[in-house]
Amino acid sequence: MMRLLNHPPRDSLSLSRVLYALSDPVRLTIVKSIAAQGEQACGTFGLPVAKSTASHHFRVLREAGVIQMRAEGTQYMNSLRREDLDSRFPGLLDAILTAPEPV
Amino acid sequence: MMRLLNHPPRDSLSLSRVLYALSDPVRLTIVKSIAAQGEQACGTFGLPVAKSTASHHFRVLREAGVIQMRAEGTQYMNSLRREDLDSRFPGLLDAILTAPEPV
DNA sequence: CCTATTGTTCTAAAGTTATAAAACAATAGG
DNA sequence: CCTATTGTTTTATAACTTTAGAACAATAGG
Numbered sequence: 001m002m003r004l005l006n007h008p009p010r011d012s013l014s015l016s017r018v019l020y021a022l023s024d025p026v027r028l029t030i031v032k033s034i035a036a037q038g039e040q041a042c043g044t045f046g047l048p049v050a051k052s053t054a055s056h057h058f059r060v061l062r063e064a065g066v067i068q069m070r071a072e073g074t075q076y077m078n079s080l081r082r083e084d085l086d087s088r089f090p091g092l093l094d095a096i097l098t099a100p101e102p103v
Numbered sequence: 104m105m106r107l108l109n110h111p112p113r114d115s116l117s118l119s120r121v122l123y124a125l126s127d128p129v130r131l132t133i134v135k136s137i138a139a140q141g142e143q144a145c146g147t148f149g150l151p152v153a154k155s156t157a158s159h160h161f162r163v164l165r166e167a168g169v170i171q172m173r174a175e176g177t178q179y180m181n182s183l184r185r186e187d188l189d190s191r192f193p194g195l196l197d198a199i200l201t202a203p204e205p206v
Numbered sequence: 207c208c209t210a211t212t213g214t215t216c217t218a219a220a221g222t223t224a225t226a227a228a229a230c231a232a233t234a235g236g
Numbered sequence: 237c238c239t240a241t242t243g244t245t246t247t248a249t250a251a252c253t254t255t256a257g258a259a260c261a262a263t264a265g266g
Binding site: 101 | 119120122123126128192193197198201204
Binding site: 041042043051052054055056058059073074075076 | 242243
């Protein structure tokens with residue numbers, strides 16, 4: 001469905017963009033789900049939004065450098081860019097993933 | 104200038120709100136400055152925005168629970184809610200404060 | 207009191223983002 | 237090929253954010 005997936009290189013990841021990407025509850029849900037279950041296709045998250053909206057959120061996460069997307073058949077598999085994030089922002093992802101969720 | 108400063112209690116701090124508050128470069132500048140220099144009045148940050156805009160940013164940080172503001176004479180002194188943040192989101196603030204800044 | 211200092215609030219404009227419907231694209235499987 | 241599946245892109249809208257000018261409020265200091 002898409003030719004080129006733009007993934008920013010590790011050294012150009014921006015803290016502000018990463019924080020912004022993770023500040024949305026839908027996107028945080030996506031990230032937590034990948035962190036807990038590993039690589040997943042976009043359709044497997046049970047998100048409470050239309051697929052065009054979900055696609056937007058995946059794009060924001062990808063362009064911020066939080067997730068890696070790769071085409072596989074008709075689907076897109078999403079994984080966390082853990083090494084890149086840990087390398088550039090040590091401790092950040094872990095702190096966010098272990099934070100208490102509801103209020 | 105203001106009667107009641109609303110500071111959310113520690114247990115109601117929301118991760119999404121905190122991340123959102125810190126995802127703005129102006130606000131991150133404020134937080135880093137307080138972290139480095141300790142308590143500071145609003146006027147001492149040299150922010151590249153009008154004072155009404157600065158006031159807005161301080162409010163976002165305060166209402167997210169990131170900073171504590173207290174009146175002192177005609178000024179407002181701002182400090183980091185370090186203990187509350189560390190208690191509720193262990194490691195988050197440190198990860199953000201030690202992150203590389205430019206690109 | 208009068209004035210300066212410090213920052214807030216109000217108002218409004220400009221910009222950005224989240225949302226989804228509809229159309230499209232790519233692949234897999236008959 | 238034809239169809240279903242999966243997700244993207246386009247387009248539009250509603251909601252929210254950033255920004256700042258102007259007016260206001262509180263305190264400190266003559």
